[in-house]
Amino acid sequence: MATARGEFTSRFGFVMAAAGSAVGLGNIWGFPTQAASNGGAAFLLVYLILAFTLAYPALMAELIIGRHAHANTVSALRLISPNAALRTVGTTTGIAGFVVASLILSFYAIVAGWMVAHCLSSAALLLGMDGASEWLVSFGFVRNLIFMLLFMGLTISIISAGVREGIERWSARLMPALLLTLMALVIYVLTLDGAADGLKVYLLPDFERALEPKLIIAALGAAFFSLSLGVGTMLIYGSYVSDKENLPVLGGMVTLVDISIAVVAGFLVLPAMYVALNNGVEIFTDTGALISEDTLIFTVLPELFSTMGATGLIVSFTFFFLMSIAALTSSISMLEVPVAYTIEEHGIKRHTAVWMIGGAIALVSTAILLNFGTLFGLVISVTTRYSQPLLGFMFCIYAGWVWNRNSILQELRKGNPEVEQGLFWKVWPWYVKFVCPLIILAIFLQSLLG
Numbered sequence: 001m002a003t004a005r006g007e008f009t010s011r012f013g014f015v016m017a018a019a020g021s022a023v024g025l026g027n028i029w030g031f032p033t034q035a036a037s038n039g040g041a042a043f044l045l046v047y048l049i050l051a052f053t054l055a056y057p058a059l060m061a062e063l064i065i066g067r068h069a070h071a072n073t074v075s076a077l078r079l080i081s082p083n084a085a086l087r088t089v090g091t092t093t094g095i096a097g098f099v100v101a102s103l104i105l106s107f108y109a110i111v112a113g114w115m116v117a118h119c120l121s122s123a124a125l126l127l128g129m130d131g132a133s134e135w136l137v138s139f140g141f142v143r144n145l146i147f148m149l150l151f152m153g154l155t156i157s158i159i160s161a162g163v164r165e166g167i168e169r170w171s172a173r174l175m176p177a178l179l180l181t182l183m184a185l186v187i188y189v190l191t192l193d194g195a196a197d198g199l200k201v202y203l204l205p206d207f208e209r210a211l212e213p214k215l216i217i218a219a220l221g222a223a224f225f226s227l228s229l230g231v232g233t234m235l236i237y238g239s240y241v242s243d244k245e246n247l248p249v250l251g252g253m254v255t256l257v258d259i260s261i262a263v264v265a266g267f268l269v270l271p272a273m274y275v276a277l278n279n280g281v282e283i284f285t286d287t288g289a290l291i292s293e294d295t296l297i298f299t300v301l302p303e304l305f306s307t308m309g310a311t312g313l314i315v316s317f318t319f320f321f322l323m324s325i326a327a328l329t330s331s332i333s334m335l336e337v338p339v340a341y342t343i344e345e346h347g348i349k350r351h352t353a354v355w356m357i358g359g360a361i362a363l364v365s366t367a368i369l370l371n372f373g374t375l376f377g378l379v380i381s382v383t384t385r386y387s388q389p390l391l392g393f394m395f396c397i398y399a400g401w402v403w404n405r406n407s408i409l410q411e412l413r414k415g416n417p418e419v420e421q422g423l424f425w426k427v428w429p430w431y432v433k434f435v436c437p438l439i440i441l442a443i444f445l446q447s448l449l450g
Protein backbone atom coordinates (compact mmCIF):
# COMPACT_ATOMS: atom_id res chain seq x y z
CA MET A 1 0.00 0.00 0.00
CA ALA A 2 0.95 3.59 -0.42
CA THR A 3 2.85 5.33 2.27
CA ALA A 4 2.97 9.00 1.39
CA ARG A 5 0.31 9.37 -1.28
CA GLY A 6 -0.23 12.79 -2.70
CA GLU A 7 -3.58 14.50 -2.72
CA PHE A 8 -4.91 17.24 -4.93
CA THR A 9 -4.45 20.47 -3.06
CA SER A 10 -7.71 21.98 -4.25
CA ARG A 11 -10.94 21.23 -6.03
CA PHE A 12 -9.67 23.34 -8.90
CA GLY A 13 -6.54 21.22 -9.05
CA PHE A 14 -8.57 18.03 -9.40
CA VAL A 15 -10.99 19.36 -12.00
CA MET A 16 -8.12 20.77 -14.01
CA ALA A 17 -6.10 17.57 -13.79
CA ALA A 18 -9.03 15.28 -14.58
CA ALA A 19 -10.20 17.57 -17.38
CA GLY A 20 -6.58 17.74 -18.52
CA SER A 21 -6.60 13.96 -18.76
CA ALA A 22 -9.94 13.90 -20.54
CA VAL A 23 -9.27 16.71 -23.00
CA GLY A 24 -6.71 15.65 -25.53
CA LEU A 25 -6.34 14.03 -28.92
CA GLY A 26 -9.62 12.21 -28.33
CA ASN A 27 -11.52 15.49 -28.55
CA ILE A 28 -9.78 17.21 -31.41
CA TRP A 29 -8.36 14.36 -33.48
CA GLY A 30 -10.47 11.33 -32.49
CA PHE A 31 -14.00 12.62 -32.19
CA PRO A 32 -14.19 14.92 -35.24
CA THR A 33 -12.50 12.32 -37.47
CA GLN A 34 -14.87 9.61 -36.33
CA ALA A 35 -17.82 11.94 -36.80
CA ALA A 36 -16.63 12.78 -40.32
CA SER A 37 -16.34 9.13 -41.29
CA ASN A 38 -19.55 7.99 -39.58
CA GLY A 39 -22.26 10.20 -40.95
CA GLY A 40 -21.57 13.45 -39.08
CA ALA A 41 -24.68 14.47 -37.17
CA ALA A 42 -25.87 10.88 -36.60
CA PHE A 43 -22.57 10.18 -34.86
CA LEU A 44 -22.76 13.41 -32.87
CA LEU A 45 -26.23 12.51 -31.65
CA VAL A 46 -25.31 8.99 -30.52
CA TYR A 47 -22.06 10.24 -28.99
CA LEU A 48 -23.88 12.85 -26.91
CA ILE A 49 -26.49 10.37 -25.71
CA LEU A 50 -23.87 7.78 -24.75
CA ALA A 51 -21.59 10.33 -23.12
CA PHE A 52 -24.24 11.49 -20.68
CA THR A 53 -26.16 8.27 -20.11
CA LEU A 54 -23.26 5.86 -20.01
CA ALA A 55 -19.86 7.50 -19.82
CA TYR A 56 -20.72 9.88 -16.98
CA PRO A 57 -22.12 7.13 -14.70
CA ALA A 58 -19.13 4.94 -15.56
CA LEU A 59 -16.79 7.83 -14.75
CA MET A 60 -18.48 8.13 -11.37
CA ALA A 61 -17.94 4.42 -10.71
CA GLU A 62 -14.21 4.88 -11.20
CA LEU A 63 -13.96 8.10 -9.21
CA ILE A 64 -15.94 6.74 -6.27
CA ILE A 65 -14.06 3.45 -6.06
CA GLY A 66 -10.79 5.37 -6.36
CA ARG A 67 -11.54 7.85 -3.64
CA HIS A 68 -12.76 5.11 -1.32
CA ALA A 69 -9.60 3.06 -1.72
CA HIS A 70 -7.07 5.90 -2.03
CA ALA A 71 -4.95 3.40 -3.95
CA ASN A 72 -4.12 2.14 -7.44
CA THR A 73 -6.63 0.15 -9.52
CA VAL A 74 -5.52 -3.31 -8.47
CA SER A 75 -5.51 -2.59 -4.72
CA ALA A 76 -8.78 -0.66 -5.03
CA LEU A 77 -10.67 -3.48 -6.74
CA ARG A 78 -9.23 -6.01 -4.29
CA LEU A 79 -10.22 -3.84 -1.36
CA ILE A 80 -13.89 -3.77 -2.31
CA SER A 81 -14.06 -7.51 -3.14
CA PRO A 82 -15.66 -9.68 -0.46
CA ASN A 83 -13.90 -12.94 -1.38
CA ALA A 84 -10.78 -14.43 -2.93
CA ALA A 85 -12.32 -15.23 -6.31
CA LEU A 86 -13.51 -11.66 -6.79
CA ARG A 87 -10.16 -10.37 -5.62
CA THR A 88 -8.51 -12.38 -8.37
CA VAL A 89 -10.90 -11.01 -10.98
CA GLY A 90 -10.24 -7.52 -9.59
CA THR A 91 -6.49 -7.99 -9.91
CA THR A 92 -6.89 -9.22 -13.48
CA THR A 93 -9.13 -6.27 -14.36
CA GLY A 94 -6.68 -3.79 -12.84
CA ILE A 95 -3.75 -5.31 -14.69
CA ALA A 96 -5.73 -5.40 -17.95
CA GLY A 97 -6.41 -1.67 -17.43
CA PHE A 98 -2.76 -1.00 -17.02
CA VAL A 99 -1.88 -2.95 -20.19
CA VAL A 100 -4.57 -1.10 -22.14
CA ALA A 101 -3.43 2.30 -20.78
CA SER A 102 0.11 1.48 -21.92
CA LEU A 103 -1.08 0.39 -25.37
CA ILE A 104 -3.15 3.55 -25.73
CA LEU A 105 -0.08 5.59 -24.86
CA SER A 106 1.90 3.71 -27.53
CA PHE A 107 -0.24 5.08 -30.37
CA TYR A 108 -1.07 8.31 -28.57
CA ALA A 109 2.60 9.31 -28.39
CA ILE A 110 2.84 8.91 -32.17
CA VAL A 111 -0.09 11.22 -32.91
CA ALA A 112 0.99 13.67 -30.22
CA GLY A 113 4.44 13.68 -31.86
CA TRP A 114 2.78 14.81 -35.10
CA MET A 115 1.23 17.71 -33.18
CA VAL A 116 4.65 18.73 -31.87
CA ALA A 117 6.18 18.41 -35.33
CA HIS A 118 3.47 20.61 -36.86
CA CYS A 119 3.99 23.19 -34.14
CA LEU A 120 7.74 23.29 -34.80
CA SER A 121 7.13 23.38 -38.54
CA SER A 122 5.24 26.68 -38.21
CA ALA A 123 8.03 28.04 -36.01
CA ALA A 124 10.59 27.02 -38.63
CA LEU A 125 8.64 28.80 -41.36
CA LEU A 126 8.42 31.92 -39.24
CA LEU A 127 12.21 31.79 -38.98
CA GLY A 128 12.53 31.36 -42.71
CA MET A 129 13.72 27.74 -42.52
CA ASP A 130 11.54 26.43 -45.30
CA GLY A 131 13.31 23.12 -45.86
CA ALA A 132 13.15 22.11 -42.21
CA SER A 133 9.54 23.17 -42.03
CA GLU A 134 8.62 20.92 -44.94
CA TRP A 135 10.48 17.94 -43.51
CA LEU A 136 8.67 18.38 -40.18
CA VAL A 137 5.27 17.91 -41.75
CA SER A 138 6.12 15.14 -44.18
CA PHE A 139 5.10 11.68 -43.09
CA GLY A 140 8.22 9.57 -42.66
CA PHE A 141 9.60 6.94 -40.28
CA VAL A 142 12.47 9.04 -38.99
CA ARG A 143 10.36 12.09 -38.30
CA ASN A 144 7.66 9.99 -36.66
CA LEU A 145 10.20 8.17 -34.50
CA ILE A 146 12.00 11.32 -33.36
CA PHE A 147 8.81 13.08 -32.33
CA MET A 148 7.30 10.05 -30.66
CA LEU A 149 10.50 9.75 -28.58
CA LEU A 150 10.49 13.44 -27.80
CA PHE A 151 6.89 13.30 -26.62
CA MET A 152 7.48 10.16 -24.54
CA GLY A 153 10.52 11.83 -23.01
CA LEU A 154 8.41 14.81 -21.96
CA THR A 155 5.71 12.56 -20.51
CA ILE A 156 8.28 10.54 -18.59
CA SER A 157 9.98 13.61 -17.12
CA ILE A 158 6.73 15.06 -15.85
CA ILE A 159 5.55 11.81 -14.34
CA SER A 160 8.79 11.25 -12.49
CA ALA A 161 8.17 14.55 -10.70
CA GLY A 162 5.14 13.09 -8.85
CA VAL A 163 1.52 14.00 -8.40
CA ARG A 164 1.29 17.53 -7.13
CA GLU A 165 4.26 19.09 -8.77
CA GLY A 166 3.80 17.14 -11.94
CA ILE A 167 0.17 16.84 -12.81
CA GLU A 168 -1.44 19.78 -11.11
CA ARG A 169 0.99 22.37 -12.35
CA TRP A 170 0.73 21.36 -15.98
CA SER A 171 -2.99 20.87 -16.12
CA ALA A 172 -4.14 24.14 -14.64
CA ARG A 173 -2.42 26.23 -17.24
CA LEU A 174 -3.32 26.15 -20.85
CA MET A 175 -6.75 24.66 -21.25
CA PRO A 176 -8.73 27.89 -21.24
CA ALA A 177 -6.38 29.11 -23.98
CA LEU A 178 -7.10 25.99 -26.02
CA LEU A 179 -10.85 26.49 -25.76
CA LEU A 180 -10.60 30.17 -26.77
CA THR A 181 -8.38 29.36 -29.75
CA LEU A 182 -10.80 26.66 -30.87
CA MET A 183 -13.75 29.02 -30.65
CA ALA A 184 -11.97 31.77 -32.56
CA LEU A 185 -11.08 29.24 -35.27
CA VAL A 186 -14.69 28.05 -35.45
CA ILE A 187 -15.90 31.61 -36.01
CA TYR A 188 -13.26 32.12 -38.70
CA VAL A 189 -13.93 28.87 -40.56
CA LEU A 190 -17.63 29.57 -40.70
CA THR A 191 -16.97 32.68 -42.79
CA LEU A 192 -15.32 30.66 -45.57
CA ASP A 193 -16.81 29.16 -48.72
CA GLY A 194 -17.75 25.54 -48.34
CA ALA A 195 -18.04 25.66 -44.54
CA ALA A 196 -21.83 25.57 -44.72
CA ASP A 197 -21.69 22.10 -46.31
CA GLY A 198 -19.64 20.85 -43.39
CA LEU A 199 -22.03 22.41 -40.94
CA LYS A 200 -24.95 20.62 -42.59
CA VAL A 201 -23.19 17.28 -42.37
CA TYR A 202 -22.44 17.93 -38.70
CA LEU A 203 -25.88 19.13 -37.70
CA LEU A 204 -28.51 17.40 -39.82
CA PRO A 205 -28.74 13.81 -38.68
CA ASP A 206 -29.70 10.90 -40.86
CA PHE A 207 -31.63 9.05 -38.18
CA GLU A 208 -31.37 5.71 -39.93
CA ARG A 209 -27.60 5.78 -39.67
CA ALA A 210 -27.84 6.49 -35.95
CA LEU A 211 -29.01 2.90 -35.48
CA GLU A 212 -26.13 1.26 -37.34
CA PRO A 213 -24.20 -1.08 -35.03
CA LYS A 214 -20.89 0.10 -36.46
CA LEU A 215 -21.70 3.72 -35.69
CA ILE A 216 -22.94 2.99 -32.18
CA ILE A 217 -19.89 0.99 -31.19
CA ALA A 218 -17.60 3.67 -32.63
CA ALA A 219 -19.46 6.36 -30.67
CA LEU A 220 -19.25 4.30 -27.49
CA GLY A 221 -15.51 3.87 -27.93
CA ALA A 222 -15.10 7.57 -28.70
CA ALA A 223 -17.00 8.56 -25.54
CA PHE A 224 -14.97 6.21 -23.32
CA PHE A 225 -11.71 7.25 -24.93
CA SER A 226 -12.49 10.91 -24.64
CA LEU A 227 -13.35 10.67 -20.93
CA SER A 228 -10.27 8.49 -20.21
CA LEU A 229 -12.45 5.61 -18.98
CA GLY A 230 -11.94 1.90 -18.54
CA VAL A 231 -8.21 1.88 -17.92
CA GLY A 232 -8.07 3.07 -14.33
CA THR A 233 -6.91 6.64 -15.04
CA MET A 234 -9.96 8.20 -13.49
CA LEU A 235 -9.93 5.71 -10.64
CA ILE A 236 -6.41 6.82 -9.81
CA TYR A 237 -7.32 10.50 -10.12
CA GLY A 238 -10.27 9.80 -7.82
CA SER A 239 -7.85 8.24 -5.35
CA TYR A 240 -6.08 11.58 -5.00
CA VAL A 241 -9.29 13.50 -4.20
CA SER A 242 -9.90 14.50 -0.62
CA ASP A 243 -12.90 13.18 1.29
CA LYS A 244 -14.24 16.70 1.64
CA GLU A 245 -15.14 17.04 -2.03
CA ASN A 246 -18.50 16.43 -3.67
CA LEU A 247 -17.56 13.88 -6.30
CA PRO A 248 -20.71 13.71 -8.46
CA VAL A 249 -20.49 17.46 -9.05
CA LEU A 250 -16.76 17.34 -9.81
CA GLY A 251 -17.28 14.41 -12.20
CA GLY A 252 -20.14 16.29 -13.87
CA MET A 253 -17.92 19.30 -14.45
CA VAL A 254 -15.21 17.17 -16.01
CA THR A 255 -17.75 15.49 -18.30
CA LEU A 256 -19.23 18.81 -19.41
CA VAL A 257 -15.84 20.37 -20.17
CA ASP A 258 -14.70 17.31 -22.08
CA ILE A 259 -17.83 16.84 -24.18
CA SER A 260 -18.08 20.55 -24.96
CA ILE A 261 -14.54 20.69 -26.28
CA ALA A 262 -15.16 17.68 -28.52
CA VAL A 263 -18.36 19.21 -29.87
CA VAL A 264 -16.66 22.57 -30.49
CA ALA A 265 -13.80 20.78 -32.26
CA GLY A 266 -16.39 19.20 -34.54
CA PHE A 267 -17.60 22.67 -35.48
CA LEU A 268 -14.05 23.40 -36.58
CA VAL A 269 -12.98 20.19 -38.30
CA LEU A 270 -16.05 19.29 -40.35
CA PRO A 271 -16.49 22.75 -41.89
CA ALA A 272 -12.70 22.90 -42.43
CA MET A 273 -12.93 19.64 -44.39
CA TYR A 274 -15.42 21.11 -46.81
CA VAL A 275 -13.48 24.36 -47.09
CA ALA A 276 -10.46 22.29 -48.10
CA LEU A 277 -12.60 20.34 -50.58
CA ASN A 278 -13.81 23.63 -51.97
CA ASN A 279 -10.16 24.65 -52.43
CA GLY A 280 -9.45 21.54 -54.47
CA VAL A 281 -7.90 19.34 -51.76
CA GLU A 282 -8.83 15.69 -52.11
CA ILE A 283 -10.66 14.52 -49.00
CA PHE A 284 -12.81 11.63 -50.18
CA THR A 285 -12.15 8.54 -52.29
CA ASP A 286 -14.46 7.64 -55.20
CA THR A 287 -16.60 5.61 -52.84
CA GLY A 288 -17.08 8.57 -50.51
CA ALA A 289 -14.79 7.34 -47.72
CA LEU A 290 -12.21 9.63 -46.15
CA ILE A 291 -8.87 9.44 -47.92
CA SER A 292 -6.61 9.34 -44.88
CA GLU A 293 -8.64 9.07 -41.76
CA ASP A 294 -5.75 9.08 -39.28
CA THR A 295 -4.17 12.22 -40.64
CA LEU A 296 -7.32 14.07 -41.70
CA ILE A 297 -6.86 17.03 -39.37
CA PHE A 298 -3.20 17.33 -40.36
CA THR A 299 -4.37 18.03 -43.91
CA VAL A 300 -7.46 20.14 -43.41
CA LEU A 301 -6.29 22.36 -40.56
CA PRO A 302 -3.01 23.46 -42.20
CA GLU A 303 -5.08 24.10 -45.33
CA LEU A 304 -7.34 26.31 -43.22
CA PHE A 305 -4.39 28.15 -41.68
CA SER A 306 -2.98 28.77 -45.16
CA THR A 307 -6.08 30.80 -46.05
CA MET A 308 -5.19 33.32 -43.33
CA GLY A 309 -2.16 34.83 -44.98
CA ALA A 310 0.74 35.77 -42.72
CA THR A 311 -1.19 35.44 -39.46
CA GLY A 312 -1.89 31.82 -40.41
CA LEU A 313 1.58 30.81 -39.29
CA ILE A 314 1.12 32.24 -35.82
CA VAL A 315 -2.32 30.71 -35.51
CA SER A 316 -0.98 27.37 -36.66
CA PHE A 317 1.89 27.53 -34.19
CA THR A 318 -0.48 28.42 -31.33
CA PHE A 319 -3.00 25.74 -32.21
CA PHE A 320 -0.49 22.90 -32.49
CA PHE A 321 1.33 24.10 -29.39
CA LEU A 322 -1.85 24.03 -27.32
CA MET A 323 -2.77 20.64 -28.77
CA SER A 324 0.64 19.27 -27.80
CA ILE A 325 0.07 20.46 -24.23
CA ALA A 326 -3.44 19.00 -24.17
CA ALA A 327 -1.99 15.70 -25.37
CA LEU A 328 0.68 15.88 -22.69
CA THR A 329 -1.78 16.33 -19.83
CA SER A 330 -3.57 13.22 -21.17
CA SER A 331 -0.46 11.15 -21.70
CA ILE A 332 0.81 11.80 -18.17
CA SER A 333 -2.50 10.47 -16.85
CA MET A 334 -2.04 7.29 -18.92
CA LEU A 335 1.49 6.67 -17.75
CA GLU A 336 0.42 7.25 -14.15
CA VAL A 337 -1.73 4.08 -14.31
CA PRO A 338 1.07 1.49 -14.69
CA VAL A 339 3.42 3.64 -12.63
CA ALA A 340 1.11 3.96 -9.61
CA TYR A 341 0.58 0.21 -9.65
CA THR A 342 4.26 -0.65 -9.92
CA ILE A 343 5.33 1.76 -7.19
CA GLU A 344 2.63 0.76 -4.74
CA GLU A 345 2.54 -2.97 -5.34
CA HIS A 346 6.18 -3.69 -5.97
CA GLY A 347 7.87 -1.00 -3.93
CA ILE A 348 9.95 0.23 -6.86
CA LYS A 349 11.08 3.87 -6.82
CA ARG A 350 8.98 6.28 -8.88
CA HIS A 351 11.88 7.39 -11.01
CA THR A 352 12.94 3.83 -11.90
CA ALA A 353 9.38 2.66 -12.55
CA VAL A 354 8.65 5.62 -14.82
CA TRP A 355 11.72 5.12 -16.99
CA MET A 356 11.29 1.34 -17.23
CA ILE A 357 7.64 1.48 -18.18
CA GLY A 358 7.97 4.56 -20.38
CA GLY A 359 10.88 2.93 -22.19
CA ALA A 360 8.91 -0.26 -22.80
CA ILE A 361 5.99 1.75 -24.20
CA ALA A 362 8.34 3.65 -26.52
CA LEU A 363 9.51 0.27 -27.86
CA VAL A 364 5.92 -0.70 -28.63
CA SER A 365 5.43 2.66 -30.37
CA THR A 366 8.52 1.96 -32.47
CA ALA A 367 7.10 -1.43 -33.47
CA ILE A 368 3.87 0.30 -34.49
CA LEU A 369 5.80 2.82 -36.58
CA LEU A 370 7.71 0.01 -38.30
CA ASN A 371 4.44 -1.68 -39.26
CA PHE A 372 2.29 1.40 -39.47
CA GLY A 373 -0.18 0.15 -42.09
CA THR A 374 -1.21 -2.91 -40.10
CA LEU A 375 -0.58 -2.08 -36.45
CA PHE A 376 -1.65 1.54 -36.00
CA GLY A 377 -5.36 1.10 -36.79
CA LEU A 378 -5.45 -2.29 -35.10
CA VAL A 379 -4.07 -1.05 -31.78
CA ILE A 380 -6.48 1.89 -31.82
CA SER A 381 -9.55 -0.21 -32.41
CA VAL A 382 -8.61 -3.01 -30.00
CA THR A 383 -7.92 -0.56 -27.18
CA THR A 384 -10.47 2.21 -27.63
CA ARG A 385 -13.35 0.46 -29.32
CA TYR A 386 -13.33 -2.83 -27.41
CA SER A 387 -11.10 -2.81 -24.34
CA GLN A 388 -12.12 0.51 -22.85
CA PRO A 389 -15.90 -0.13 -22.88
CA LEU A 390 -15.41 -3.73 -21.70
CA LEU A 391 -13.20 -2.68 -18.80
CA GLY A 392 -15.65 0.14 -18.08
CA PHE A 393 -18.27 -2.60 -17.85
CA MET A 394 -16.12 -4.35 -15.24
CA PHE A 395 -15.80 -1.17 -13.16
CA CYS A 396 -19.59 -0.79 -13.21
CA ILE A 397 -19.96 -4.43 -12.11
CA TYR A 398 -17.53 -3.84 -9.26
CA ALA A 399 -19.31 -0.65 -8.18
CA GLY A 400 -22.80 -2.10 -8.60
CA TRP A 401 -22.53 -5.78 -7.64
CA VAL A 402 -19.27 -6.58 -5.92
CA TRP A 403 -18.91 -3.65 -3.56
CA ASN A 404 -21.00 -3.69 -0.45
CA ARG A 405 -23.97 -1.37 -0.95
CA ASN A 406 -23.68 0.28 2.45
CA SER A 407 -20.07 1.21 1.93
CA ILE A 408 -20.82 2.74 -1.43
CA LEU A 409 -23.62 4.85 0.06
CA GLN A 410 -21.33 5.90 2.86
CA GLU A 411 -18.70 6.93 0.31
CA LEU A 412 -21.34 9.01 -1.50
CA ARG A 413 -22.23 10.84 1.71
CA LYS A 414 -18.66 12.08 2.09
CA GLY A 415 -18.23 15.74 1.24
CA ASN A 416 -21.94 16.10 0.63
CA PRO A 417 -24.21 15.82 3.68
CA GLU A 418 -27.35 16.61 1.68
CA VAL A 419 -26.72 13.96 -0.94
CA GLU A 420 -29.75 11.89 0.10
CA GLN A 421 -32.12 14.53 -1.20
CA GLY A 422 -30.55 14.57 -4.63
CA LEU A 423 -31.22 12.73 -7.86
CA PHE A 424 -27.77 11.17 -7.99
CA TRP A 425 -28.33 9.29 -4.75
CA LYS A 426 -31.68 7.94 -5.92
CA VAL A 427 -30.67 6.97 -9.43
CA TRP A 428 -26.98 6.21 -9.73
CA PRO A 429 -26.60 3.14 -7.46
CA TRP A 430 -29.13 1.04 -9.37
CA TYR A 431 -28.31 2.67 -12.68
CA VAL A 432 -24.68 1.62 -12.48
CA LYS A 433 -25.78 -1.83 -11.36
CA PHE A 434 -28.35 -2.62 -14.05
CA VAL A 435 -28.53 -0.04 -16.80
CA CYS A 436 -24.86 0.63 -17.56
CA PRO A 437 -23.76 -3.02 -17.83
CA LEU A 438 -26.84 -3.92 -19.86
CA ILE A 439 -26.42 -1.11 -22.38
CA ILE A 440 -22.72 -1.88 -22.85
CA LEU A 441 -23.51 -5.57 -23.34
CA ALA A 442 -26.35 -4.79 -25.72
CA ILE A 443 -24.10 -2.58 -27.84
CA PHE A 444 -21.47 -5.30 -28.03
CA LEU A 445 -23.98 -8.00 -28.90
CA GLN A 446 -25.54 -5.82 -31.56
CA SER A 447 -22.13 -5.15 -33.08
CA LEU A 448 -21.23 -8.86 -33.06
CA LEU A 449 -24.49 -9.81 -34.73
CA GLY A 450 -24.84 -6.77 -36.97
Ligand code: PHE
Residues within 6 Å of the ligand: 021, 022, 023, 024, 025, 026, 027, 101, 104, 225, 226, 227, 228, 229, 231, 233, 330, 331, 333, 334
Ligand atom coordinates in the same frame (compact mmCIF):
# COMPACT_ATOMS: atom_id res chain seq x y z
N1 PHE B 1 -9.10 11.18 -22.84
C1 PHE B 1 -7.88 11.31 -23.54
C2 PHE B 1 -8.12 12.11 -24.83
O1 PHE B 1 -9.24 12.42 -25.14
C3 PHE B 1 -7.26 9.97 -23.84
C4 PHE B 1 -7.08 9.08 -22.66
C5 PHE B 1 -7.56 7.78 -22.70
C6 PHE B 1 -6.41 9.50 -21.51
C7 PHE B 1 -7.39 6.91 -21.63
C8 PHE B 1 -6.21 8.63 -20.44
C9 PHE B 1 -6.70 7.35 -20.51
O2 PHE B 1 -7.23 12.43 -25.53
